[in-house]
Amino acid sequence: xxxxxxxxxxxxLPASFVRRxxxxxxxxxIQPVNPGHLLVVPVEHVELLGDLDPETGRxxxxxxxxxxxxxxxxxxxxxxxxxxxxxxxxxxxxxxxHLHVIPRFAGDGFxxxxxxxxxxxxxxxxxxRLAGILGRAAGVGx
Ligand SMILES: [Zn+2]
Numbered sequence: 428x429x430x431x432x433x434x435x436x437x438x439x440l441p442a443s444f445v446r447r448x449x450x451x452x453x454x455x456x457i458q459p460v461n462p463g464h465l466l467v468v469p470v471e472h473v474e475l476l477g478d479l480d481p482e483t484g485r486x487x488x489x490x491x492x493x494x495x496x497x498x499x500x501x502x503x504x505x506x507x508x509x510x511x512x513x514x515x516x517x518x519x520x521x522x523x524x525h526l527h528v529i530p531r532f533a534g535d536g537f538x539x540x541x542x543x544x545x546x547x548x549x550x551x552x553x554x555x556r557l558a559g560i561l562g563r564a565a566g567v568g569x
Pocket of ligand 1: 430434472
């Protein structure tokens with residue numbers, strides 16, 4: 428077993444658990460952006476979000492929602508980012524689905540960098556075209 432999260436779940440590697448049940452765990456990130464940065468992780472090994480059981484996905488978000496409130500209450504965070512990296516191109520470093528809960532504090536220095544053409548808004552026709560493609564692909568579009 429090489430997946431670091433599966434090894435944590437098997438007790439082979441240490442972690443600081445915030446919560447744990449049969450389907451989902453949450454533990455502290457060992458390389459936190461800010462103090463209190465934690466990960467919500469399904470127990471089942473699944474690499475990509477789209478392959479995760481939908482009910483587990485819903486619960487993962489519900490747990491992150493609870494912990495977001497806890498981070499604000501207990502640590503006095505000014506804000507929280509939820510971040511899910513789905514695939515290597517999206518900065519996924521551990522190939523096991525996980526949702527980051529990142530406490531944010533004013534002036535903490537964490538930032539997103541946008542591509543150079545980010546300010547150039549695409550025409551409505553292009554947005555409509557992509558909306559149609561994605562709606563059909565998801566089986567929910569008009
Ligand atoms: Zn795993």
